[in-house]
Amino acid sequence: MTTPEKGRKGRLDPSTYMRLSGMGLTMMAVVLAFTFTGHWLDGLLGWRFPLFTILLALVGIAGAIIHLIRETGRK
């Protein structure tokens, strides 16, 4: 547990949670965007093994998590 950032008058600074309020949707959209790019690439190449779908989906998940850690760690 991290101590929440305190703004003026000892209240929780609204910008802290407001900034993170769209995080769920952002993470979802990042993973989906990467996965569909991979799917599109696989369609283009026509290989039997959907390499890019799997690879870019994993990269998307990694990116979403890195993004989450950076955003929540920011002061």
Add this chain to the structure above:
Amino acid sequence: MRGVALRKTVMKPLIRATSLLFSVLFAGVSFAQHEGHDHAASDTTHVHEVVIPTADVHDGHPNEATGEAHDAHGVAKFNPGEMIMGHVGDEHGWHLWGHTSLPLPILVYNTQRGFSAFSSAHFDHGHKTHGGYMLHEGKLVATDAADGTDAHHASENEALTKATWDLSITKNVLAMLVSVVLMLLIFLSVAAAYRKRGTSAPKGLQSFIEPIILFVRDDVAKANIGPKYERFMPFLLTVFFFILINNLMGLIPIFPFGANVSGSISVTFTLAAITFVLTLINGNRHYWGHILAMPGVPKPVLLILTPVEILGVFLRPAILMIRLFANITAGHIIVLSFFSLIFIFGEINAGLGWGVSIFSLVFTIFMSMMELLVAFIQAFVFTFLSAMYLGSAIEEPHHH
């Protein structure tokens, strides 16, 4: 510490109550849909059984605004889905009560046919064609049928529909114009009061609006944008009051209020697009540097992070758009669902309908109170996040 403890004691029962409310509500809605389905099915069987050559073909098609579908005997059946969607969505013409509605101008431009303008009354609530157009499930589509043909039997000319631009003054457009007039009245009178009274104490409407303006200036603009906040104040104040007034207008159920303007995705899209364009225009070197190549991040990680950050540029306004749209539309749907419960149970048994109406009324009042709060919160959140994105765009690099 006290604040945290208080939040815990207040929030827990609140969350529990809300989740309970939602589970009850969704049970009601799914039940309602099931009911509506059954009615629709029985309607068609009725029509098939009673084949009268002169049967009025209008009946059996639901009236969007009242949610009534008639069977072959002319008995009104309540369809909550139709009623709710009719109220939440946009319309050509403004339904007032019963079968009375205010016709609105249809302005349509077609790249092949040119411009035409006529009253939506000619469509007869979507039952008739006029001027080569008709309403299909609330949408304006082109047709080759002659004027006054039954719209349910006319076929759509899809190629011409694609060339059609519907520029009509719809219910939402009219409501938005009403809100503009209202805002002009409020702010011109407040501005006049400042001109007259100068720096002396505010009075009347002025003293009601002043703290809100100061709140937007101090807690939204200054807190997020910093010393250069002044040039964004006109935008932030306009967005805040536009959303707030339209949210509140949407809660008043009588004409000329009650349209779902801030719960219309086109309106929230436009608002979010303005924020998006302003961020792009005002973005400085520091901002773009952080997006394209985050400093202090190793190169391989940058390969993943840069696409994520670029996606983020588009995602932030998209989420802004969805948040306002979803919150306001959801509020309207919940309130309308409580109303629907009365008629769903009333169709089973009149006494049951009266009994349920007490609970419906209590919940509707409770939800309306919540919506008053949501109206303010959503206007605040939209303005606050817009200010935050603008603030990050013009932020100067700080040297440590």
